[in-house]
Amino acid sequence: MSETKIVDACNTYCPGPLMELITYMRQADVGDTLELLSTDQGSADDVPEWVEKCGHEMVGTEKIGEIWHIKVRKAK
Amino acid sequence: MSAREIHIICVSGTREKLQMAAMIASVSAACGDAVTVFFSMNALNYFIKGNTDAAPVEGEFGTLMEKQGVPPFRQLFNQAAELGDAKLLPCSMAIDLLKLTQNDLDPDFGPPTGLTRFLSDSEGGQLLSF
Numbered sequence: 001m002s003e004t005k006i007v008d009a010c011n012t013y014c015p016g017p018l019m020e021l022i023t024y025m026r027q028a029d030v031g032d033t034l035e036l037l038s039t040d041q042g043s044a045d046d047v048p049e050w051v052e053k054c055g056h057e058m059v060g061t062e063k064i065g066e067i068w069h070i071k072v073r074k075a076k
Numbered sequence: 077m078s079a080r081e082i083h084i085i086c087v088s089g090t091r092e093k094l095q096m097a098a099m100i101a102s103v104s105a106a107c108g109d110a111v112t113v114f115f116s117m118n119a120l121n122y123f124i125k126g127n128t129d130a131a132p133v134e135g136e137f138g139t140l141m142e143k144q145g146v147p148p149f150r151q152l153f154n155q156a157a158e159l160g161d162a163k164l165l166p167c168s169m170a171i172d173l174l175k176l177t178q179n180d181l182d183p184d185f186g187p188p189t190g191l192t193r194f195l196s197d198s199e200g201g202q203l204l205s206f
Contacts (some may be wrong), residue, residue, distance in 0.1 A: 009124050015103050016147040019155050022106050026159065046103075 105160025
């Protein structure tokens with residue numbers, strides 16, 4: 001079980017969190033899970049769209065306080 | 077994944093228009109679309125190496141973006157090129173008028189491109205202008 005890598009993109013706006021996530025996704029291995037932290041509501045809606053379009057896997061989305069925790073598994 | 081073709085023309089040098097163009101370029105390139113951005117007129121100036129001039133705002137929203145950590149458009153265009161293989165092309169007419177060469181621009185920029193070539197290459201794709 002590979003560990004979850006945290007990608008902290010709090011306090012930036014669309015498309016900053018998505019770009020941060022993509023940067024780390026490229027470095028990750030297939031099967032790795034990344035947890036994107038974001039304070040941007042728009043990104044919480046938009047990131048799952050990107051994940052689906054690119055064929056990766058959404059693990060889950062949860063809002064804790066003001067921060068969205070968006071977990072994504074690299075599928076290919 | 078079927079690649080859409082998105083072609084963007086940037087001519088305005090205002091922050092809002094460059095920002096919207098950069099957002100579309102970076103997100104669509106990151107989604108696997110084939111993206112080409114053609115820079116001319118007042119837009120090209122902001123991509124000259126060493127130029128740190130801030131693009132003037134058109135209205136309140138531009139000021140708001142400046143105050144809240146919105147990713148700068150220059151960074152987004154660079155990410156479009158580096159993460160999504162977007163082509164950033166300077167207009168050859170603008171290059172001539174500004175007395176520049178490709179080497180004067182950010183490293184992600186491609187060769188000076190004529191309008192005829194750009195229009196020919198963009199045939200059949202979506203064309204957006206800012």
